[in-house]
Amino acid sequence: MCGIIGYIGKKQALPILINGLRRLEYRGYDSAGVAVSDGKKFTKIKAVGKIEKLAEKLKPLDLNGSVGIAHTRWATHGGVTEANAHPHSACADDLVIAHNGIIENYRELKEKFLKGHELKSETDTEILAHLIEVFYKGNLTEAVRTALKEVRGTYGLAAMHSDEPDKLVAARFGSPLVIGVGDGEYFLASDTSPMLAHTKEVIFLDDGEIAEISLSGLKISSLDSKNITKYSETIDWDEASAQKQGYEHFMLKEIFDQPAVFKDAIRGRYNLTEGTAHLGGLNMTSEQMHSVSRVILLACGTASYAALVGKYALERLAGIPTEVDVGSEFRYRDPIIDRNTLVFGITQSGETADTLAALREAKRKGAFVRGIVNVIGSTLARETDGGTYMHAGPELAVASTKAYTNMVAVLILYAIQFGRLNRLTQATGERLIAALLEIPTKMKEVLAQSERIKTIAEKYKDSVGMLFLGRGINYPVALEGSHKLKEISYIHSEAYPAGEMKHGANALLGPHFPVVAIMTKNQLYEKMRSSVEEVRARKSPLILIATVGDESARELADDVIYVPPTMELLEPLLNTIPLQLFAYHTAVALGRDVDRPRNLAKSVTVE
Ligand code: G6P
Numbered sequence: 222m223c224g225i226i227g228y229i230g231k232k233q234a235l236p237i238l239i240n241g242l243r244r245l246e247y248r249g250y251d252s253a254g255v256a257v258s259d260g261k262k263f264t265k266i267k268a269v270g271k272i273e274k275l276a277e278k279l280k281p282l283d284l285n286g287s288v289g290i291a292h293t294r295w296a297t298h299g300g301v302t303e304a305n306a307h308p309h310s311a312c313a314d315d316l317v318i319a320h321n322g323i324i325e326n327y328r329e330l331k332e333k334f335l336k337g338h339e340l341k342s343e344t345d346t347e348i349l350a351h352l353i354e355v356f357y358k359g360n361l362t363e364a365v366r367t368a369l370k371e372v373r374g375t376y377g378l379a380a381m382h383s384d385e386p387d388k389l390v391a392a393r394f395g396s397p398l399v400i401g402v403g404d405g406e407y408f409l410a411s412d413t414s415p416m417l418a419h420t421k422e423v424i425f426l427d428d429g430e431i432a433e434i435s436l437s438g439l440k441i442s443s444l445d446s447k448n449i450t451k452y453s454e455t456i457d458w459d460e461a462s463a464q465k466q467g468y469e470h471f472m473l474k475e476i477f478d479q480p481a482v483f484k485d486a487i488r489g490r491y492n493l494t495e496g497t498a499h500l501g502g503l504n505m506t507s508e509q510m511h512s513v514s515r516v517i518l519l520a521c522g523t524a525s526y527a528a529l530v531g532k533y534a535l536e537r538l539a540g541i542p543t544e545v546d547v548g549s550e551f552r553y554r555d556p557i558i559d560r561n562t563l564v565f566g567i568t569q570s571g572e573t574a575d576t577l578a579a580l581r582e583a584k585r586k587g588a589f590v591r592g593i594v595n596v597i598g599s600t601l602a603r604e605t606d607g608g609t610y611m612h613a614g615p616e617l618a619v620a621s622t623k624a625y626t627n628m629v630a631v632l633i634l635y636a637i638q639f640g641r642l643n644r645l646t647q648a649t650g651e652r653l654i655a656a657l658l659e660i661p662t663k664m665k666e667v668l669a670q671s672e673r674i675k676t677i678a679e680k681y682k683d684s685v686g687m688l689f690l691g692r693g694i695n696y697p698v699a700l701e702g703s704h705k706l707k708e709i710s711y712i713h714s715e716a717y718p719a720g721e722m723k724h725g726a727n728a729l730l731g732p733h734f735p736v737v738a739i740m741t742k743n744q745l746y747e748k749m750r751s752s753v754e755e756v757r758a759r760k761s762p763l764i765l766i767a768t769v770g771d772e773s774a775r776e777l778a779d780d781v782i783y784v785p786p787t788m789e790l791l792e793p794l795l796n797t798i799p800l801q802l803f804a805y806h807t808a809v810a811l812g813r814d815v816d817r818p819r820n821l822a823k824s825v826t827v828e
Contacts, residue, residue: 223307223321224248225398226415227290227379229389229434230406234258234289235279237408241415242272242293247464247471248411249295249615251597252306255279256317257289260386263317267306288386290379290409292319295615296597297485299343309347311354312338315383316361318353320346321411322375322396325489330371345374353380361390362433362440369394369431369444379409389434393426400424400432400439402453407434413456414464422453470815472618472709476801477668479626480661483794485612486630487657496650497641498634503591504607505563510642513563513589516543519551519579520567521825523621523704524628528567529697530793531632537790538640538653548575551582558586565608566592567632569616569624570824571599580604593631595624609635618816619823620709622801625701629793633657636790656788660795663785667798670782671806674799677764677780678806681735682710688726688736689716689800690756692749695739698793702737702800709808709818719752730759737803739796742768743789753777764803766796 224245228234234257242253253275254267264284268275272293292307299305308317324330324345331340331348338351352371357364361382369376375395381388391398391409401408401416401423408416409432413423426432426441430449433440441449468474491498503510516535518528528545535543546556548566552575558564564583568576571594580601584590592601592608595616602608611627633653641650681687687706691699696718703716717726719738730736736756740749756763757777767774769783782799784792808815 223295224293224411225290225319225321225377225379225409226411227389227391227409228406229288229387229436230403231287232406233285234287235284237419238289238291239272239276239279240418241408241410242275242291244415244464245293245411246272247615247617249293251294251296251301252303253291253293254306254308255289255291256308256381257284257286258381258383258386259286262383263314263381265308265310265314265317267303269301269303269306288381288389290317290319290381290389297323297610297612298345301597304342305344307346309342309344309350311347311351313354316350316354316357316380318346318350318378318380320349321377322394323485323488324349324372324376325374326372334371349376349378357382359384361385361388362431365390365392366431366444366446377411387435391426391432391434393430394428398426400426400434402439405436407439409434412464412466417456417459421455423456424451424453469809470618470805472620472622472805472815475616475618475623476798476805478614478623479798480664480668482613482623483626483630483661483664485614486627487634490634491637491654491657493651493654493658496647496652496654498637498654500609500631500634500638502607502609505589507642509589510639512561513541513639514561515563516541517556517558517562517564517583517588518543518545518567518632519548519564519576519583520545521548521573521575523625523701524567524569524576526697526701526704527625527628527632529700530629530694531567531636533694533697534633534636534790535639538636538645539642540644541639546579548573548577548579551579556582556586558583558588560587562588564588564590566590566594566601566605567628568592568601569595569613569621571596571601572824572826574826577601577604593628595627617823619818619821620705620804625797626794630657633790653788653790656791660787660791663787663795664798666785667795670799671802674782674802675806677782678803679810680780681762681764682807682810684712684733684735686729686734687712687714688729688734689714690719690722690736690738690752691716692719692745692752693743694789694792695741695796698739698796698800699737701797702804705801705804706807708821709804709813709815710811711813711819712807719749722752722755727755727759730756730761732760732762735762735764737764737766737800739766740774741766741784741792741796742771742786743792766799
């Protein structure tokens with residue numbers, strides 16, 4: 222995600238920029254940097270770590286200037302190093318930029334325009350800085366415009382040039398930017414949270430717009446040079462709600478982030494015409510990939526339920542026997558591993574002690590060890606010989622939601638990639654990729670039902686326990702739905718594979734005991750429906766997750782939440798979302814501390 226802040230006015234820029242970065246830290250916090258202009262030249266200071274590290278480094282320096290930009294990073298392209306931190310310059314130090322987003326065609330741009338340019342970082346942003354330098358002929362706005370016409374990808378961009386010291390240039394495509402209008406001063410930021418201390422008058426830039434901000438005024442134009450008139454609006458958010466972008470809790474914001482971050486997880490990693498996926502970070506030759514006879518997925522908590530979805534996908538698409546184990550068990554059970562075993566550690570934080578220990582054990586025994594990780598440069602990312610970043614952006618709520626979705630997305634891509642090496646046909650591969658591309662729109666259809674799910678949650682909030690049922694690919698979904706409910710609402714819940722009910726859990730059923738069942742239209746629909754009818758007969762209140770168009774579900778259930786149809790293996794990407802919302806609204810209705818549930822931590826770095 223990353224955060225940008227810029228200032229132009231008459232005050233000292235540095236304190237405004239640093240305080241602004243502190244407000245933006247929730248967007249990313251692995252490194253940060255600032256550039257301030259004293260009217261002649263820039264001073265650029267960067268540091269690895271949280272904003273406070275940068276602030277400490279700046280303390281002894283006397284950085285004067287009333288124009289500047291700053292950035293807090295959440296690495297997506299290149300490791301967490303000072304060189305990769307923003308702002309970036311080009312060959313000369315007279316240009317600085319800070320950028321959020323991904324420049325997809327950075328390789329092409331480098332080859333076409335940057336012969337003879339010396340790059341100092343591994344970032345796509347630096348390529349953009351050099352590109353602007355190539356086109357700079359004394360007018361920064363025009364250089365930015367020309368450069369962006371060559372770019373494919375997403376950006377929220379802030380740029381300054383020392384030849385035009387009283388000017389900031391901003392541009393947006395896919396990555397938000399807001400301009401704050403003060404009294405003889407302007408602010409620029411990724412969201413409103415850093416400017417609320419200074420002004421509530423803001424202008425939201427739209428995709429394809431470039432803003433030239435100077436003390437003599439603000440000019441907004443389109444990429445093709447048409448002038449655009451925009452008026453400021455007054456916002457009434459406080460700082461905390463601005464960080465949550467108006468959502469009441471980080472968890473709700475992160476649930477709603479899912480359509481966007483899912484796109485980040487799959488972007489550039491599939492080939493529709495060949496019906497395949499390509500996760501380059503795997504670092505295995507095709508010979509080594511062919512030699513894999515077994516996969517083990519190691520994880521804890523929510524990540525372990527994402528791993529279970531991965532097991533179904535890898536076995537079904539690639540025909541590779543796959544096991545899932547939680548780190549705390551695997552590390553002590555003397556696991557059987559050989560050189561043809563591929564082990565993935567799956568973890569949002571990359572720091573979960575049990576997952577790390579389990580992975581080290583697998584490595585000791587000679588397996589191929591890879592990671593599926595969210596936090597760039599985390600311990601697990603550093604200790605594995607390759608793997609994939611899931612690009613979910615910073616996840617702050619303890620209960621994991623968007624990281625789960627992106628773990629599932631990456632595992633499905635791996636299943637397609639390994640599948641295409643053996644039994645998966647191109648036609649099925651194509652259908653899967655096409656269906657993956659439809660997921661974000663379908664996720665939005667589920668999210669649009671949040672208010673109705675809230676009403677359902679309020680109806681059942683006083684239950685003493687609940688049961689979640691699923692079969693096949695929806696059994697892990699039931700496990701995750703139950704996990705979410707118990708961790709944030711503190712209502713006891715269990716998940717069962719529906720076919721197992723007759724061996725014990727049927728004894729729990731009755732009018733006091735609600736059941737949530739996932740009964741979407743797939744090959745196990747009829748089987749699932751029989752189990753649901755048994756629940757009905759025993760008079761448990763029934764909440765069904767059903768496929769749009771399945772009107773018969775209404776006759777069976779007390780409440781139905783409809784989800785759009787998709788290919789069976791992709792159903793968890795949609796079916797988990799109503800359960801996340803159900804848990805969230807139940808916890809809110811009970812007055813729980815949703816983002817920080819009792820006795821739980823976001824990252825469990827001890828055994
Ligand atoms: C903690 C969190 C869970 C998370 C689990 C694994 O228990 O509360 O939300 O699923 O750790 O975390 P990881 O960072 O390894 O995915």
